[in-house]
Amino acid sequence: xxxxxxxxxxxxxxxxxxxxxxxxxxxxxxxxxxxxxxxxxxxxxxxxxxxxxxxxxxxxxxxxxxxxxxxxxxxxxxxxxxxxxxxxxxxxxxxxxxxxxxxxxxxxxxxxxxxx
Amino acid sequence: xxxxxxxxxxxxxxxxxxxxxxxxxxxxxxxxxxxxxxxxxxxxxxxxxxxxxxxxxxxxxxxxxxxxxxxxxxxxxxxxxxxxxxxxxxxxxxxxxxxxxxxxxxxxxxxxxxxxx
Numbered sequence: 749x750x751x752x753x754x755x756x757x758x759x760x761x762x763x764x765x766x767x768x769x770x771x772x773x774x775x776x777x778x779x780x781x782x783x784x785x786x787x788x789x790x791x792x793x794x795x796x797x798x799x800x801x802x803x804x805x806x807x808x809x810x811x812x813x814x815x816x817x818x819x820x821x822x823x824x825x826x827x828x829x830x831x832x833x834x835x836x837x838x839x840x841x842x843x844x845x846x847x848x849x850x851x852x853x854x855x856x857x858x859x860x861x862x863x864x
Numbered sequence: 865x866x867x868x869x870x871x872x873x874x875x876x877x878x879x880x881x882x883x884x885x886x887x888x889x890x891x892x893x894x895x896x897x898x899x900x901x902x903x904x905x906x907x908x909x910x911x912x913x914x915x916x917x918x919x920x921x922x923x924x925x926x927x928x929x930x931x932x933x934x935x936x937x938x939x940x941x942x943x944x945x946x947x948x949x950x951x952x953x954x955x956x957x958x959x960x961x962x963x964x965x966x967x968x969x970x971x972x973x974x975x976x977x978x979x980x981x
Contacts, residue, residue: 784972789974791973797969
């Protein structure tokens with residue numbers, strides 16, 4: 749069955765430090781991969797997505813993610829974290845039904861805290 | 865461009881009462897999704913509409929949950945009767961799915977936080 753694992757439930761980093769959030773997926777076909785961010789009381793905002801092509805994708809707010817097929821991973825990175833990045837981050841895989849990616853399977857999320 | 869609109873943002877009801885949530889997708893988005901997000905979990909799909917048709921409702925608990933999208937635009941999700949375990953955030957999302965092509969990115973609304981007492 750398809751699944752997404754985010755091993756880190758909670759991460760704390762200092763402002764200005766680098767960040768890497770881990771995401772592993774289980775899916776038999778070529779996945780569509782997404783990272784969303786959710787601030788308290790808000791809906792999910794798309795940070796970036798991977799459909800095909802270059803395995804290093806750039807997103808909004810200075811985030812990037814790298815797709816590694818051999819490791820079934822799609823880790824999210826940011827070189828320097830800002831206090832406003834404190835939020836919950838969700839990795840998701842889009843199931844590819846004949847070219848359509850209409851079903852998203854989400855991980856359980858990683859809650860990021862940023863220390864001043 | 866306006867985003868996905870949901871109302872109400874918060875709802876508190878007693879168990880066994882009915883409740884309804886409303887969603888208006890982004891203009892031009894023909895695909896609409898309802899997700900359930902329990903505390904500390906990622907969203908889980910309840911139902912997906914393409915225009916007026918519910919094309920995936922396999923995860924919708926049909927004994928108490930119902931949804932409709934009569935004109936292919938806005939949608940309503942209903943629970944009747946509500947149970948304590950229904951306390952969660954109900955998220956609506958929309959996307960554009962051109963005929964025969966991959967669906968575009970899903971855009972989410974702010975959600976409705978339901979508390980059942």
